[in-house]
Amino acid sequence: MEYGHLGRTGLLVSKLCLGTMNFGPLTAEEDSFAIMDRAHELGLNFFDTANVYGWKKGEGITENIIGRWFAQGGGRREKTVIATKLYGSMGDWPNEEKLSALNIRRAAEASLRRMQTDYIDVYQAHHIDRDTPFEEFWEAMDILKQQGKILYVGSSNFAGWHIAKAQESARRRNTLGLVSEQSHYNLIVRAPELEVIPACEDYGLGLIPWSPLAGGLLGGILRKIDKGRSAADHIVAQLDKHRDKIEQYEAFCDELREDPANVGLAWLLHQRAVTAPIIGPRTVEQLDGTIRALEIELDDKALARLDEIFPGFKTSPEEYAW
Numbered sequence: 001m002e003y004g005h006l007g008r009t010g011l012l013v014s015k016l017c018l019g020t021m022n023f024g025p026l027t028a029e030e031d032s033f034a035i036m037d038r039a040h041e042l043g044l045n046f047f048d049t050a051n052v053y054g055w056k057k058g059e060g061i062t063e064n065i066i067g068r069w070f071a072q073g074g075g076r077r078e079k080t081v082i083a084t085k086l087y088g089s090m091g092d093w094p095n096e097e098k099l100s101a102l103n104i105r106r107a108a109e110a111s112l113r114r115m116q117t118d119y120i121d122v123y124q125a126h127h128i129d130r131d132t133p134f135e136e137f138w139e140a141m142d143i144l145k146q147q148g149k150i151l152y153v154g155s156s157n158f159a160g161w162h163i164a165k166a167q168e169s170a171r172r173r174n175t176l177g178l179v180s181e182q183s184h185y186n187l188i189v190r191a192p193e194l195e196v197i198p199a200c201e202d203y204g205l206g207l208i209p210w211s212p213l214a215g216g217l218l219g220g221i222l223r224k225i226d227k228g229r230s231a232a233d234h235i236v237a238q239l240d241k242h243r244d245k246i247e248q249y250e251a252f253c254d255e256l257r258e259d260p261a262n263v264g265l266a267w268l269l270h271q272r273a274v275t276a277p278i279i280g281p282r283t284v285e286q287l288d289g290t291i292r293a294l295e296i297e298l299d300d301k302a303l304a305r306l307d308e309i310f311p312g313f314k315t316s317p318e319e320y321a322w
Contacts, residue, residue: 001043002294006081006122006275007179008204009152013046013081015269015294017208018287019280020047024054024061027282033069036076038284042291046081048182048208048278050126051111052088060090060114067116077117083180084111085156087126099129101140108144122180124154128162134169142175156182156210160195160316167203178205180275185209187218187249187267187306188242193313197273206275209268217242218264222250248309258296265293267306 054061086107089097170177281287
């Protein structure tokens with residue numbers, strides 16, 4: 001396994017991040033345990049979750065599964081850099097969502113209880129909260145840090161200017177600020193190249209791409225459908241929209257003699273500011289298959305061909321000005 005620093009921090013994390021969103025809804029607890037154990041065997045030390053995962057309001061199903069896995073001992077907690085998120089609604093009463101100081105305190109305490117741990121390595125805002133000033137956000141996060149309940153703070157789904165605003169607010173407080181940003185980024189969705197990636201580079205945030213395979217579109221979907229496997233309606237609709245590009249992509253992966261899913265992950269690992277794409281295996285076998293991505297070296301010619309198929313962006317303002 002390869003490791004790198006999370007942004008400008010001294011924290012070392014694996015170059016692939018284990019996403020746990022499937023744990024509970026799609027992957028049974030026993031199988032989730034097996035995936036996490038196998039992740040450690042493979043050297044993955046970076047796991048990502050969120051308090052809303054499990055998708056039953058207020059239950060924190062996925063965090064509870066992780067907590068019961070940690071409780072087995074054997075160094076499971078100590079070997080894991082656990083990142084979780086808050087923002088989504090965890091109840092029907094006021095202040096049970098978003099990023100107020102009150103919800104930050106309550107949500108952190110609840111995540112700690114569910115995961116049966118006394119600290120969270122990376123505590124992430126799952127979305128920008130336009131109703132809460134960053135002064136309030138940072139005061140609440142700084143208190144959690146002082147209490148030893150969180151170590152680092154990250155963001156998810158922030159625009160470039162949100163990152164800048166957050167970092168300048170933290171700078172005025174003489175605190176570390178954000179160390180990571182989770183963005184929707186893959187060969188098809190390349191908007192972060194306009195401003196998010198430049199902001200991450202300038203402020204020293206590690207980029208953690210979610211949905212690195214575009215919901216399965218980059219995972220060899222055409223050959224899977226050809227073999228009779230079904231796909232969700234929304235994926236079929238996206239496939240119809242991008243079919244020409246997907247056909248070219250899978251043909252190019254055949255030329256490389258590599259699985260499309262691994263090429264998609266390898267491409268992200270070649271991009272600026274990226275620390276670790278989030279993979280979301282539903283089985284141990286799927287997890288094992290992703291490790292090949294770490295070994296794929298895409299040369300300039302291959303990267304240029306992928307850019308031809310899926311055109312990206314220059315940074316702002318050159319993309320739309322001069």
